[in-house]
Amino acid sequence: MINEITLRLNGETRTLDVNPLKRLLDVLREDCGLSGIKEGCGEGECGACSVLIDGVFMNACLYPVGKAEGKEVITIEGLVGTENYEVLKESFEQAGAVQCGFCSPGMIMAAESLLRKNPHPTEHQIREAISGNLCRCTGYNMIVEAVQLASKRGEGLW
């Protein structure tokens, strides 16, 4: 079954001929050529495929593309180039929040999603916000510090 699906992807309107049951994760990686979104588990446990759909933080591996009809999807590639991304990137770099990097785009999406709702989160709120994103390298604390740093540096941005 192939349907025509129209969505806004990273600011551009895209019309795709795809099976509406295909996972958004696969559509983004295979049909749209976006490599920043990763598959870590395929079961909604690890958050490596995190995206924003109409501003809501989601796992693209559990999201059939048909549901994205008419919606706005933002991946890491859509954040790149924004001032928010620059602040997050510098903060992640400075705090040492990136090791193997496989969780990093998802972590950035989690941080962006949190800061949009709450520009001055507490440590506990940061931990809660990234708790759906697994990282096996850093032990999380340097990521928590990175988000704290971004919140401070990006004063007024979010």
Add this chain to the structure above:
Amino acid sequence: MKNDISTPVKREDVSEKLLGTACYIGDLKLEDMMYARTLRSTEPRARLISIKYPEMPLGYFVVDRKDVPGKNIIKMIIDDQPYFAEDIVNYIGEPIALIVGKDKTIINELISKTNIEYEKIKPIFSIDERHETTTPIYGDSNTFAAYRLKKGDISEARAKARYICEDIYETGYQEQFYMETQGVIAEYQEGKATIYGSIQCPYYVKNAVVECLGCAPDMVRIVQATTGGAFGGKEDYPSLLAGQAICAAIKVNKPVCLLLERDEDLEVTTKRHPSRIKIKSFIDENHKILGMDAEIMLDAGAYAGLSGVVLQRAMFAIAGVYNIENIKVKGRAIATNKAVSGAFRGFGSPQAFFAIEMHMQNVAKKLRIDPLQFRLDNILKQGDKSTTGGVFRDKILLHEMVARVMEMSNYAEKKRSFQGSDNQKRRGLGLSMFFHGCGFTGNGERDHIKGKARLIKNEEDIVEILIANVEMGQGAGTTMRKIVSAALDIPISRVMYRNPDTDRVPDSGPTVASRTTVIVGKLVYDAAVELKAKWQQGVQQQAEIEYQYPEGYQWDNESFAGDAYTSYSWGVNVVDVEVDTITYESEIKGVWAVFDIGKSIDDRNVKGQIDGGIVQGLGYGAMEVMENVGGRFKQRTSADYIIPTAMDIPMIQSELMCEPYTEGPFGAKGLGELSLVGSPIAYAMAVEDALGIRINSIPVRPEFLMEVAENDKRNHFKTKR
């Protein structure tokens, strides 16, 4: 003023990782690439009678043992594990064949329509069954390795002892759970095999593929893709995937991508060895430990893999940080019909340190003396001898480290305030002391690896580091560039490091055993010194260094006597927990750590290794449960196998102390594995402390605590004295 080498610098790999443009194996697309999935055994032990495949559509292929041009045995230490099962399968998930084609959905259908007829053989699931079996999986005694180690005279210690204390400890499986699952892409063009992969050890893969194909070494090329974490899990397993994928690429005459899904990766790849360790110690009236008699049993799984070497490291670490003059250790790695146990950060040492630290604590409690004082009174100092009779040549800073970590954690005051609580929630503190021997065990570096490192300078005076060691997240690329930049006294921007490609880099050995900084870093440093001495501006030059075993050290691999390692890193951890005596859940309230890793090459990378290792260790000690029932793992999905999240962990306070190693680059020693060893122990001790109970196995689960409570007649925990 020049920057100290410990001052953090920007990591070159971070930018592309954040942008999402870093090319992991799953991001690499070759022209006409086919996909492969694995047909696996559903029986833990059986003879393969027949395999009935459905009719393969055009462009779909079966690849199995008949398609291996060379040896259908993965080159490792013992020749026992096939790429594709021959006539016997030995664990659930063992690969029998690949189905290769363009569409993954069709491949999955073909696999589900394949019928395998088995003739079951009585399986062996536990290390206890070794004595009963008449049909061993391996050898006559069903053990992949059986070693003995002796130091001093254990019978004299036994005769002189006033107290004898014997305990048994058990540790469970642990899955590496690197965020990126395992995968390789194989390509075969004009007789040349190329493998791209998520790997730790390019030359292990190369040597394996050469034997698999039965070809000349220069006809095989291995290229590391950006690697999304490994932790030992990508040490030996990628050789299996590479061999299978290249056989497929040759058969279908197209590049073949073999990428594991998470559940598959959890179920079939290597994991940390479960262990059972018996320790009997002999103690005199002054509470000095005179001797120790230990027995270590590792559950090795269906094939030998690296079990023998893991066992050696466990045996050599069994006396912990204590000076015990008379030692007898027996070790066995036992074959069972389960996935192969393999390398995981620590490599036998977390099991051994858990046993000895908990034992020391228990001995003191039995003697009704202060456990920490008892441990400190028996601690190693410079000049003492290791389990294998090697001399600890450098200063051991454990006393200072313990004093500092107690100060940082406010240990004494906390200890006082936690005592005697009758609250529903009880607090407890644990303190662990540990070391890690850096580099390969025994004669590995000298006789097996003989690492080589090369530097090449081009006409623009840009220096490239050519080594086989990989960046897998730990920061090796940055560490190496810093070492070369400092040794040559040139800006770091003029030093390059790329992912290794065996056609370009010499074999500097695998990225394992906490050896990259201390051993390969030193080779790179020495090459830089040589290059500096002959430096000519604007001229292409190179320098190559081969590993030299440092003078004054010795090792005999027959008797396990001498210096098992040439350097040691040390650590002390404190964990503070709160345990709910109704739900038996525990919360980690604080973690403090002091490490001696010699000179830190980059404080930020070092902190990353410390935090990451401690949290992985806490997962091992507190929550990561993997049980095998009837040959099948109960935790087969990422929803069942629970690793720590950001909510489970408090901020970790860590500091460094430095006893430099003269043979390390700038005095650096190893770190990667050390940071995992101590936290599970400190956690278990903290829970013991909180509830006034004994813990003799990890992971410490709420169910276990509940059981202990229910066994208590009064059905509640004793108030601590």
